[in-house]
Amino acid sequence: MKKVLILGGGVGGTIVANVLARKVSPSEVNITLVDATGKHVYQPGFIYVAFGDEKPENLIRDERRLLDRRVDLIIDEATLIKPDDRKVRLKSGRILGYDYLVVATGARLCPEELPGFEAAHHFYDLDASVRLRRALDSFPGGRVVIGIGGIPYKCPPAPAESACQLDYYFTKRGSRHKIEIHYLSPLPRVFPLESVAPLVQEIMEKKDIQYTQLFNVERIEPEKRLVHSLEGESLKYDLLIIVPPHRGAKVIEDSGLGNRGGWIPTDKHTLRAKGYDDIHVVGDATDIPISKAGATAHYEAKVVAENIAADIKGSDTIRRYDGKVRCFCDAGFKKGITMVFDYENPPKPTKLSRKWYYAKMLVGKLYWSAVLKGWA
Numbered sequence: 281m282k283k284v285l286i287l288g289g290g291v292g293g294t295i296v297a298n299v300l301a302r303k304v305s306p307s308e309v310n311i312t313l314v315d316a317t318g319k320h321v322y323q324p325g326f327i328y329v330a331f332g333d334e335k336p337e338n339l340i341r342d343e344r345r346l347l348d349r350r351v352d353l354i355i356d357e358a359t360l361i362k363p364d365d366r367k368v369r370l371k372s373g374r375i376l377g378y379d380y381l382v383v384a385t386g387a388r389l390c391p392e393e394l395p396g397f398e399a400a401h402h403f404y405d406l407d408a409s410v411r412l413r414r415a416l417d418s419f420p421g422g423r424v425v426i427g428i429g430g431i432p433y434k435c436p437p438a439p440a441e442s443a444c445q446l447d448y449y450f451t452k453r454g455s456r457h458k459i460e461i462h463y464l465s466p467l468p469r470v471f472p473l474e475s476v477a478p479l480v481q482e483i484m485e486k487k488d489i490q491y492t493q494l495f496n497v498e499r500i501e502p503e504k505r506l507v508h509s510l511e512g513e514s515l516k517y518d519l520l521i522i523v524p525p526h527r528g529a530k531v532i533e534d535s536g537l538g539n540r541g542g543w544i545p546t547d548k549h550t551l552r553a554k555g556y557d558d559i560h561v562v563g564d565a566t567d568i569p570i571s572k573a574g575a576t577a578h579y580e581a582k583v584v585a586e587n588i589a590a591d592i593k594g595s596d597t598i599r600r601y602d603g604k605v606r607c608f609c610d611a612g613f614k615k616g617i618t619m620v621f622d623y624e625n626p627p628k629p630t631k632l633s634r635k636w637y638y639a640k641m642l643v644g645k646l647y648w649s650a651v652l653k654g655w656a
């Protein structure tokens with residue numbers, strides 16, 4: 281009987297567990313998933329909480345209800361991985377052994393790494409999204425600045441998407457004329473994906489969203505309401521929204537398995553941790569230079585589950601991840617864009633369309649029943 285231990289019950293970990301449970305019989309494998317909270321949160325919904333279109337409670341489910349009944353769930357935090365002994369220590373003191381380890385611990389928000397961050401709002405966790413909603417509700421008018429506190433961060437399109445959502449939100453409230461929206465891009469273009477950037481720039485200009493390119497937020501000066509960049513520029517704000525700096529999970533750093541950012545060096549095709557054939561990595565935890573996104577974790581998880589299943593069954597057929605990602609961005613006014621790309625092919629520019637907005641809404645609906653089960 282082989283033991284598969286999965287750390288993290290987010291997008292990647294849940295899909296690996298569910299697909300593997302279907303592919304290998306319980307007599308051949310014991311699957312255990314360890315999650316720090318036991319609650320699964322649909323993170324793309326945070327933007328809609330911040331802009332008043334979603335209730336926080338609709339985004340949370342018990343992880344147990346999302347997992348195949350053949351998967352054992354332990355609600356605890358992994359604190360140390362010992363690859364040489366094939367063991368993982370949990371916060372409770374429990375020690376778990378494994379034959380295959382899947383690390384799917386996502387990304388950690390580290391606002392403390394950006395001086396002055398306490399003056400900023402964000403929509404990268406549920407509580408902060410609720411606070412941002414209150415701040416927007418009571419905002420009398422002025423300049424709203426949106427910036428990025430460090431690279432890499434989850435869902436690279438989300439800050440540009442939220443600039444468009446601000447335009448939509450204040451238009452609906454009839455106060456858009458009192459608001460200046462200013463978007464700070466850390467790159468020499470307004471959008472991370474180069475082939476889509478001209479379209480996003482056109483959309484921003486039509487919506488009268490101001491932008492500064494190559495503005496990497498270095499620090500915030502709350503007393504003067506100024507945000508400063510590494511490049512030496514400064515901008516005044518009345519309301520500030522900053523994506524907090526991200527790092528990999530603490531357990532990765534404490535186990536000496538991460539690079540400087542705490543991301544695990546990972547083979548971009550096999551999704552195994554470099555130097556450890558029995559450690560598989562999915563989702564935000566990898567150091568692969570592609571979008572840290574649920575869509576990425578979703579495609580990677582299927583590859584990892586199939587490869588572990590094949591190995592347990594004695595097959596040497598290995599599936600390789602080709603870098604596939606498909607995502608949708610909501611540009612406000614019920615219109616959106618889509619992007620499909622992989623390691624070899626950048627996304628083709630698409631048109632702004634209602635179709636892609638509704639596709640994004642559909643993914644949200646299918647998330648719990650099809651995506652997490654690994655059916656979609």
Ligand SMILES: Cc1cc2nc3c(=O)[nH]c(=O)nc-3n(C[C@H](O)[C@H](O)[C@H](O)COP(=O)(O)OP(=O)(O)OC[C@H]3O[C@@H](n4cnc5c(N)ncnc54)[C@H](O)[C@@H]3O)c2cc1C
Nearest residue numbers: 288290291292316323324358386435563564572573574575
């Ligand atoms: C505002 C926002 C909007 C987004 N929009 C989109 C979108 O439109 N499309 C898209 O594809 N992606 C989007 N994303 C990104 C997406 O949510 C993440 O990239 C995705 O959740 C990553 O999946 P994951 O499995 O790697 O990590 P996560 O889903 O974050 O899960 C990590 C899990 O690991 C657990 N964990 C962490 N450390 C430990 C430990 N030591 N022991 C045990 N458990 C641990 C956590 O409790 C958590 O359950 C968005 C994210 C945000 C914040």
